[in-house]
Amino acid sequence: MNPWHADTALLDRYAHGSTDLASAASIEEHLLSCAECRERLANTADIDHVLPVGLIDAMWNEIADVVDRPHETLVERILHRVGVSESAARIVSATPALRLAWIGAVAIAAAFAVWAAYGSTHDPIVFLWFAPVVPLAGVATAFGPSIDPLHEVALAAPLPATRILALRTSAVGVTAGLILIPASLALPGFAAAWIMPALAVCALALALGTTMEAARAALVAGGLWVLAVPSWIWFSTAEPRRLAAQLALFGPTGQIFWVALTAIALSVVYLRREQFDFLAHQPGAAS
Amino acid sequence: MTVTSAHQVVVRDVHKHFGSTRAVDGVDLELDLGITGLLGPNGAGKTTLLRMLATVLAPDRGELRVLGSDPATSAGRLEIRRRLGYLPQEPGYYKGFTAFAFVDYVAILKEMSERRARHDEVRRVLTAVGLSDVMQKPIRALSGGMRRRVGIAQALLGDPDLLVLDEPTAGLDPEQRLRFRELLTARGDRTTLLSTHQTDDVAALCQRVIAINHGCVQFDGAPHDLADLARDRVWTATERDVHAELAWVTGDGLVRHIGEPPVGSTIVPPTVEDGYLLLQGQPVGVTDVT
Amino acid sequence: MERSRTADPRTDAQLVSAVADQDREALRILYERHATWLALRLRRRCADPGMVAEVVQDTFVAVWKSAAKYRGDGEAAAWIWGIGIRRLVGHLRKRVPEPVPDGYGAVTTQQSAEDQVLLGVEHGELSGALNSLSPELRAVVQATVLDGLTTREAGRLLGIPAGTVKTRMMRARIELRGALA
Numbered sequence: 001m002n003p004w005h006a007d008t009a010l011l012d013r014y015a016h017g018s019t020d021l022a023s024a025a026s027i028e029e030h031l032l033s034c035a036e037c038r039e040r041l042a043n044t045a046d047i048d049h050v051l052p053v054g055l056i057d058a059m060w061n062e063i064a065d066v067v068d069r070p071h072e073t074l075v076e077r078i079l080h081r082v083g084v085s086e087s088a089a090r091i092v093s094a095t096p097a098l099r100l101a102w103i104g105a106v107a108i109a110a111a112f113a114v115w116a117a118y119g120s121t122h123d124p125i126v127f128l129w130f131a132p133v134v135p136l137a138g139v140a141t142a143f144g145p146s147i148d149p150l151h152e153v154a155l156a157a158p159l160p161a162t163r164i165l166a167l168r169t170s171a172v173g174v175t176a177g178l179i180l181i182p183a184s185l186a187l188p189g190f191a192a193a194w195i196m197p198a199l200a201v202c203a204l205a206l207a208l209g210t211t212m213e214a215a216r217a218a219l220v221a222g223g224l225w226v227l228a229v230p231s232w233i234w235f236s237t238a239e240p241r242r243l244a245a246q247l248a249l250f251g252p253t254g255q256i257f258w259v260a261l262t263a264i265a266l267s268v269v270y271l272r273r274e275q276f277d278f279l280a281h282q283p284g285a286a287s
Numbered sequence: 288m289t290v291t292s293a294h295q296v297v298v299r300d301v302h303k304h305f306g307s308t309r310a311v312d313g314v315d316l317e318l319d320l321g322i323t324g325l326l327g328p329n330g331a332g333k334t335t336l337l338r339m340l341a342t343v344l345a346p347d348r349g350e351l352r353v354l355g356s357d358p359a360t361s362a363g364r365l366e367i368r369r370r371l372g373y374l375p376q377e378p379g380y381y382k383g384f385t386a387f388a389f390v391d392y393v394a395i396l397k398e399m400s401e402r403r404a405r406h407d408e409v410r411r412v413l414t415a416v417g418l419s420d421v422m423q424k425p426i427r428a429l430s431g432g433m434r435r436r437v438g439i440a441q442a443l444l445g446d447p448d449l450l451v452l453d454e455p456t457a458g459l460d461p462e463q464r465l466r467f468r469e470l471l472t473a474r475g476d477r478t479t480l481l482s483t484h485q486t487d488d489v490a491a492l493c494q495r496v497i498a499i500n501h502g503c504v505q506f507d508g509a510p511h512d513l514a515d516l517a518r519d520r521v522w523t524a525t526e527r528d529v530h531a532e533l534a535w536v537t538g539d540g541l542v543r544h545i546g547e548p549p550v551g552s553t554i555v556p557p558t559v560e561d562g563y564l565l566l567q568g569q570p571v572g573v574t575d576v577t
Numbered sequence: 578m579e580r581s582r583t584a585d586p587r588t589d590a591q592l593v594s595a596v597a598d599q600d601r602e603a604l605r606i607l608y609e610r611h612a613t614w615l616a617l618r619l620r621r622r623c624a625d626p627g628m629v630a631e632v633v634q635d636t637f638v639a640v641w642k643s644a645a646k647y648r649g650d651g652e653a654a655a656w657i658w659g660i661g662i663r664r665l666v667g668h669l670r671k672r673v674p675e676p677v678p679d680g681y682g683a684v685t686t687q688q689s690a691e692d693q694v695l696l697g698v699e700h701g702e703l704s705g706a707l708n709s710l711s712p713e714l715r716a717v718v719q720a721t722v723l724d725g726l727t728t729r730e731a732g733r734l735l736g737i738p739a740g741t742v743k744t745r746m747m748r749a750r751i752e753l754r755g756a757l758a
Contacts (some may be wrong), residue, residue: 087395153378
């Protein structure tokens with residue numbers, strides 16, 4: 001190992017840029033392997049203010065700023081592209097469950113879209129039956145300890161619970177809608193007939209969400225809907241049964257019913273909106 | 288009834304039931320500046336009470352006043368939440384988040400929208416709890432005690448006027464607890480309420496202790512006053528004395544007793560634990576607690 | 578800011594390894610140890626202090642992101658310099674739409690026997706010859722031999738075509754050989 005060390009005077013001149021090339025070359029090569037001289041150089045430069053005062057600290061702050069920035073997920077990147085703010089994007093994509101729900105809803109909606117495009121000769125009732133369930137994924141992810149480990153911390157924070165609810169519901173709901181609406185145009189006749197039932201089912205889920213966890217509310221509302229369609233067909237007395245049921249559920253009278261249900265459910269949500277601000281009751285869970 | 292007072296927190300005849308369980312059964316207390324410990328066993332009602340003060344649960348009956356606002360109104364809750372720091376008993380974490388990302392997310396929930404200032408604040412609180420080395424590591428890679436400290440860090444965001452911590456010392460070793468104490472005292476003229484089921488936490492950290500069990504307050508005063516309940520009622524001997532209410536073998540091999548000391552026993556100064564055990568009114572008999 | 582660079586007992590290689598493990602403190606200590614010499618050395622290749630500061634920052638962010646690629650072969654300082662000088666080249670040629678060679682590994686040099694001697698020079702008759710080279714030749718020697726850049730990179734750093742770098746390098750060698758003879 002090279003026993004030569006640069007003396008302080010030489011380092012000083014190097015720091016000021018007043019050494020010839022050969023000496024500078026030697027110093028630089030030496031510095032690559034000598035921690036002691038590196039440190040001496042640092043002390044020299046500080047004292048003589050060759051580098052502006054506070055530059056070293058200022059540069060570190062910039063480095064820390066970049067290094068510390070949380071990793072941006074794919075969902076966040078897409079949302080940023082669409083113009084969503086950093087905070088909103090983070091709230092939507094915070095947990096794997098949320099991102100999964102988002103991507104899952106997109107995937108299912110896309111599958112439906114493909115099915116609708118290629119299977120347009122098929123009976124539209126299947127599409128109409130299942131399409132309203134897809135946006136429910138948005139409601140299911142709105143809030144609640146099962147979906148959000150930070151549920152309790154979030155409740156105690158000033159950001160309104162309803163804002164988080166609205167962000168998460170609409171993120172999934174809107175995305176699903178954007179895919180399903182054009183898809184339904186590929187179907188004959190009943191193009192948009194699923195939209196009002198979908199809104200009604202989601203509104204119902206939100207209304208139920210004022211008394212139970214969002215995930216459970218979505219399950220109940222979705223379950224009710226999934227059972228309602230075949231039940232209606234089964235209990236329908238008019239003939240032909242399928243067609244009559246289709247007409248009743250998705251035809252003009254049906255649509256009016258869905259609008260009414262949506263209005264009622266949303267009123268309930270509005271009147272009971274304070275409930276979202278608290279932990280859901282856990283019977284028997286005292287400590 | 289309007290509750291106006293100079294106290295930071297006022298609780299008046301508050302009740303909370305879950306089905307047939309009376310979690311909080313008529314509690315009255317006032318909190319002032321300083322560090323108060325809520326002491327009680329699991330199921331005593333500590334978490335329920337803390338949750339009501341943290342505005343995430345509404346009482347069934349009674350009045351609450353937190354930092355001058357009424358948490359029964361949504362405006363009141365918002366006002367309180369802007370000045371509150373809360374650590375729940377079982378804080379959840381987002382898998383895959385680093386400690387920094389986690390605290391940053393909570394900072395977003397606390398309405399810190401300006402990124403640079405927010406990140407500076409996140410760095411500040413994580414450094415305050417001694418996690419500056421590991422702030423970029425994923426939380427799942429951190430030990431239980433470190434995770435607890437991350438939880439404490441998020442509660443410290445924004446230097447809240449009221450800090451409510453549910454079992455913050457779980458998983459902290461004595462050195463970390465000392466550091467935690469320094470952290471709390473450094474808050475200066477602020478109010479901190481923490482719950483624990485360990486008496487030595489109370490002795491080490493708190494200026495005031497409220498003992499609670501079965502939803503009711505059993506004791507409210509300074510830790511040394513709690514210890515004083517057992518003054519002249521604690522003695523040691525080399526063998527177990529059956530006349531004691533409580534007796535157990537301590538680390539130095541002697542048997543420590545609480546109760547009516549027989550004449551000539553070696554009376555020892557009482558600890559907070561002694562006072563607390565006496566308060567619990569253990570059934571007469573010999574209980575082994577090591 | 579704490580000056581704790583002497584307090585931490587870890588070697589540079591250990592620190593880089595810790596950085597690969599997301600140890601932020603290790604990065605800060607590496608920074609404290611290496612930021613000054615890096616800034617000064619870059620200053621001697623780039624007159625713009627703002628750009629030098631940006632390059633130093635980019636370098637340590639790159640260290641954070643690519644710490645796993647450092648195999649411990651050679652000095653950490655040399656590895657850091659390799660990142661830094663290439664960042665500088667990247668900044669300088671930003672106007673030209675060509676991809677920057679992405680090499681954070683060992684500094685690639687085409688070192689001949691002469692080059693080895695040059696690098697080992699402390700005092701000696703070669704230093705006189707080196708210093709008597711014209712400024713353009715000196716710059717080329719510094720960029721290729723001392724900084725280990727390829728002729729293309731050196732060209733970008735100095736703002737001259739790669740061909741000119743080659744010619745000047747040849748002239749420099751001829752002059753130096755002449756001086757040694």
